[in-house]
Amino acid sequence: MSQPDKSRVKARYDELGGKLYNVRYMEEQTAKYEHILAYLGRGKTLDNGCGTGLFLPFLDQYSVGLDISSKLLKEAREKAGNRALVQGDSENLPFRAAVFDNMVSITVIQNLPSSNKLVAESSRVVTQNGTLVISSLKRVYSEDEFSNLVETGGLTVNIVNDIENINDWIAVIRNTR
């Protein structure tokens, strides 16, 4: 599989813009959220690659949304309420170690040139035994490829879900680093 180019990915989402993103993807993304919420623990969550912030209203008020696209983050402002929004890169998260209880990353990892860095960085910023939930498009990775990817760094993958009519694999990982 050819590796995505990060600046092109950013430009693509910036050009699309938040309003069009929501028109195109809100329904598809929302269908994933109830399945993901079932696995997330309580507490402060990082929404890693939050896009237009569709998932943020489901999260604790001290949660944080991070995305590389300033245009999508602008659209996220309203949905975020008092939650912080940060422009940044999932491969190099601008946070200290172990500051979040959970991390969720929904349909983001397939956009990254070094996708295993998202897993390593997410593990770094989440507390010991916190929960990581990572989803990725089934059409980009086979189930085995996705399982291997999220297992990098010796983390304990509890489950990889294959839910009918949901376009993503959903991995639930306990942060046992």
Ligand SMILES: C[S@@+](CC[C@H](N)C(=O)[O-])C[C@H]1O[C@@H](n2cnc3c(N)ncnc32)[C@H](O)[C@@H]1O
């Ligand atoms: C398919 S969208 C998913 C957005 C959101 N999670 C949702 O459920 O609507 C993929 C998101 O990944 C973001 N993204 C892509 N590469 C990134 C990177 N290197 N760092 C942070 N965000 C990135 C894009 O800007 C976009 O918002």
